[in-house]
Amino acid sequence: MVAQGRPSREEAEEAVRTLLRWAGDDPTREGLLGTPDRVVRSYEEFFAGYASDPMELLARTFEETDGYDEMVVLRDIRFESYCEHHMVPIIGVAHVAYLPRSRVVGISKLARVVEVYAKRLQIQEKMTSQIANTIDEVLQPLGVAVVIEASHQCMTTRGVHKPGVSMVTSRMLGAFRNDPSTRREFLAMIGNPSPAGSMF
Ligand SMILES: Nc1nc2c(ncn2[C@@H]2O[C@H](COP(=O)(O)OP(=O)(O)OP(=O)(O)O)[C@@H](O)[C@H]2O)c(=O)[nH]1
Ligand SMILES: [Zn+2]
Structure with missing residues (x-):
């Protein structure tokens, strides 16, 4: 791209x-x-992320899971991205989950998808959607959930100067959107959002 x-x-x-x-x-x-x-x-x-196709990262999947059908959650994926309005860092963590239909993907690949989208100019809402939509499109699982918590340096080191503020965004698809108990289980697994500013 x-x-x-x-x-x-x-x-x-x-x-x-x-x-x-x-x-x-x-x-x-x-x-x-x-x-x-x-x-x-x-x-x-x-901006290394413009040179990679995140869809390709998820191409290799494994089907021998002996019927594993619970959610897979990768939490606290630290990332550094860049605000498309000011070109300064957005630093945070992403939590990514999916509910496999029949195949699973190598767990590092979920972190790689986060990395590819992070290493582009972003707003947090778009990055959150892009990660969820890519996993949904390629793996076609029963559901996908992405939560991102991040601090925006355009708000902390310039402009309104509000250190300690973090932004939380989420995108829930399939069972995570439609089934309250699946959503609750995921949110319990990732724990409460970190207290503002304690992590970044
Ligand atoms: N929704 C959203 N807004 C963001 C994100 N990153 C930065 N922004 C905001 O984008 C807005 C850009 O607003 P403008 O008024 O065009 O820019 P500005 O004059 O530099 O604004 P200030 O930051 O308030 O000084 C600001 O309110 C930023 O806080 C993001 O990931 N999502
Ligand atoms: Zn900004």
Whole structure:
């Protein structure tokens, strides 16, 4: 999912020099000479998710489960994402669950799906939906649940300056949406949302 007409690496480095000049500094001074290269390399890490297809991550499944039909829950998947409005970090945890129909997926792959969507510019609601929808579409389980708790640096280090605030979002599909006891069991398994600000 790489945008068309992607600028060259040199153009990206030049954009960093422009920002440095705009901030009031001198990109030719010694301490800043390597900065455009470092920033571009950092951005390669921050936005690595555009180069991966999350659907492919879930392609390999296992059917020999001896009839396992209870929910599978992966909790406290730590992630670092980036706010699409301000391009500053969103740091938090995701809890992901599904109710298998007949096949299960390698458990690390759920964390990899979180990682691919996190390493893109995001708003938390969209990221929550994307993770749930991808698992639902590929595995076609009886239900999917995703809860995300995160702190947005655009609210803590700038703007309204409210440290300690965390945002909680959820997307429930299938049995997690329709069956209150399934939903309750999942919420009990992930525990109460962390007290604001204690984790990030
Ligand atoms: N719904 C939602 N809003 C977000 C998320 N991340 C950041 N925002 C908000 O996006 C909004 C952007 O509002 P604008 O008024 O366009 O931007 P701004 O002038 O920088 O706003 P302030 O942050 O209030 O200074 C802000 O209210 C942010 O708090 C997110 O994941 N979900
Ligand atoms: Zn923001």
